Amino acid sequence: MHPVVRWFHQLGSPPYFERFAARWAPIAYIAGLLVMAYGLYGALFVVPADYQQGDSFRILYIHVPSAWMSMAAFALMALYAAIALIWRIKLCEILAMACAPVGAAFTLITLATGSIWGKPMWGTWWDWDPRLTTELILLFLYLGVIGLYNAIDDRRNASRAAGLLAIVGVALLPVIHYSVTWWNSLHQGQTISLFGASHMDPSMLPPLWAMVIGTHLWFVGSLLARARADNLRRESGKDWVARLAEPRA
Amino acid sequence: MIWSAAKALMIRDLRLLWRRRGDALQPALFALLVVVLFALALGGEARELAKVAAAVLWLAVLLAGLLALDTLFRGDADDGSLEQWLLAPVPLSWLVLVRTFMHWATTALPLLVATPFLAELLHLPHEQLPVLLASLALGTPLLSLLGAVVAALTVGMRRSGILIALLALPLYVPILVFGAGSVAAAGQGLDPVGALLLLGAGLVLALVLAPLAAAAAIRIALD
Amino acid sequence: MSYQNYVIAAYCVFAVVMLWDFIAPRLQVRQQLRAARLRATRAGRNTTNEFPLSRE
Numbered sequence: 359m360h361p362v363v364r365w366f367h368q369l370g371s372p373p374y375f376e377r378f379a380a381r382w383a384p385i386a387y388i389a390g391l392l393v394m395a396y397g398l399y400g401a402l403f404v405v406p407a408d409y410q411q412g413d414s415f416r417i418l419y420i421h422v423p424s425a426w427m428s429m430a431a432f433a434l435m436a437l438y439a440a441i442a443l444i445w446r447i448k449l450c451e452i453l454a455m456a457c458a459p460v461g462a463a464f465t466l467i468t469l470a471t472g473s474i475w476g477k478p479m480w481g482t483w484w485d486w487d488p489r490l491t492t493e494l495i496l497l498f499l500y501l502g503v504i505g506l507y508n509a510i511d512d513r514r515n516a517s518r519a520a521g522l523l524a525i526v527g528v529a530l531l532p533v534i535h536y537s538v539t540w541w542n543s544l545h546q547g548q549t550i551s552l553f554g555a556s557h558m559d560p561s562m563l564p565p566l567w568a569m570v571i572g573t574h575l576w577f578v579g580s581l582l583a584r585a586r587a588d589n590l591r592r593e594s595g596k597d598w599v600a601r602l603a604e605p606r607a
Numbered sequence: 608m609i610w611s612a613a614k615a616l617m618i619r620d621l622r623l624l625w626r627r628r629g630d631a632l633q634p635a636l637f638a639l640l641v642v643v644l645f646a647l648a649l650g651g652e653a654r655e656l657a658k659v660a661a662a663v664l665w666l667a668v669l670l671a672g673l674l675a676l677d678t679l680f681r682g683d684a685d686d687g688s689l690e691q692w693l694l695a696p697v698p699l700s701w702l703v704l705v706r707t708f709m710h711w712a713t714t715a716l717p718l719l720v721a722t723p724f725l726a727e728l729l730h731l732p733h734e735q736l737p738v739l740l741a742s743l744a745l746g747t748p749l750l751s752l753l754g755a756v757v758a759a760l761t762v763g764m765r766r767s768g769i770l771i772a773l774l775a776l777p778l779y780v781p782i783l784v785f786g787a788g789s790v791a792a793a794g795q796g797l798d799p800v801g802a803l804l805l806l807g808a809g810l811v812l813a814l815v816l817a818p819l820a821a822a823a824a825i826r827i828a829l830d
Numbered sequence: 831m832s833y834q835n836y837v838i839a840a841y842c843v844f845a846v847v848m849l850w851d852f853i854a855p856r857l858q859v860r861q862q863l864r865a866a867r868l869r870a871t872r873a874g875r876n877t878t879n880e881f882p883l884s885r886e
């Protein structure tokens with residue numbers, strides 16, 4: 359059997375996944391942290407202040423990667439859920455459900471940093487424009503998946519139901535975004551765009567890419583850590599878990 | 608005896624809540640969703656929203672509390688604890704009062720805390736916020752107490768969701784009128800104290816009478 | 831206008847949420863392992879059972 363294919367099959371075995379995740383989660387976390395540290399340093403100290411927006415522009419370096427991460431995590435969650443539902447792969451159920459809290463966290467960061475950025479920029483903490491409104495609805499979708507997963511006792515049925523919700527959500531998300539954009543076009547005077555008139559000078563880009571890569575790496579670490587916890591919970595009656603948990607002799 | 612019974616019931620309710628602590632956020636999330644829906648339906652423009660913000664917030668809190676009403680007695684009715692209440696050596700109305708207080712503290716209090724944040728979403732004029740919070744602080748316990756009577760009346764029934772709403776909402780009308788009205792009066796420069804005092808008087812009356820009515824209703828429902 | 835406070839606030843939000851994101855799964859794993867340990871001792875087996883089908 360081709361080694362990569364074999365590795366995929368091995369990952370499906372809970373004890374093997376436990377060892378894999380326990381080893382790689384810290385590595386992903388540390389890698390993410392290092393790359394983000396570089397990005398944050400660049401964002402705070404190296405990049406010059408924007409001539410229009412001043413220092414508040416630096417918030418972009420957290421806001422934009424978080425926004426991208428919030429949407430990427432949702433798409434990934436739906437993909438894992440689809441694989442889990444079609445091929446009934448337990449690991450994909452676990453990974454799908456592990457995406458939800460991380461994605462929700464990034465959505466929360468996006469909304470909060472966007473609000474904090476908006477206050478000095480446009481004088482208001484909140485505006486009902488399409489992007490912000492869609493991001494808020496995205497948060498509700500995440501919380502719905504998490505809530506549904508926690509509400510059902512049987513873990514497999516719970517992940518199937520919540521996974522279906524994620525798939526429905528990902529299908530409806532473009533519709534929601536389009537509808538809010540259309541609604542927005544009916545009500546004049548709402549032409550606030552996230553970047554306004556300024557565009558990114560090339561010298562401002564490296565920290566942004568660093569933050570994007572850093573958050574992705576962090577996401578992988580968090581995904582593996584949460585998947586590990588869920589895996590242990592599902593396998594809690596088994597011998598290998600008891601063996602793992604026993605105090606070192 | 609009375610106080611130890613109250614303490615025991617409160618600790619039990621808190622422990623049960625802690626085990627399902629995710630659920631405690633649900634009324635606040637529902638209120639937030641109601642705010643979102645109103646904002647979208649009204650067009651999202653700050654000036655328009657500011658005019659109706661207080662009313663929308665009152666409705667969001669009221670509706671969220673209404674949905675949470677079902678959980679007031681359902682858990683205990685399902686596992687038989689309610690019948691133990693009937694046999695307890697302390698008055699049934701006292702247990703009802705303690706339970707209603709805990710329910711208010713765990714469902715309405717988070718809503719009160721969330722209100723300034725929700726108010727910001729609807730661009731509520733800042734000077735209306737204190738009156739709004741005062742009216743909610745007086746109004747939500749009243750809503751809980753009246754709601755307890757309705758919940759007690761329907762405790763035995765299956766699928767009583769809409770029925771609870773149909774029974775409770777007419778009773779809620781005066782509270783909504785004085786509550787949202789006090790903020791509207793303040794917005795127009797009139798004195799809101801009169802409406803707030805009426806709410807306060809209603810609250811005092813309800814504290815005494817509502818538990819008695821709810822206790823009688825539970826006895827009827829469980830016989 | 832001093833933007834500094836806003837920038838600090840935004841970066842603090844980021845740091846706090848990421849910290850929670852790091853701590854929460856660690857607590858969960860620790861909780862699961864602890865529960866497994868308690869389960870094992872409760873069942874009277876402190877060590878692994880090398881011969882699960884034996885009659886001991």
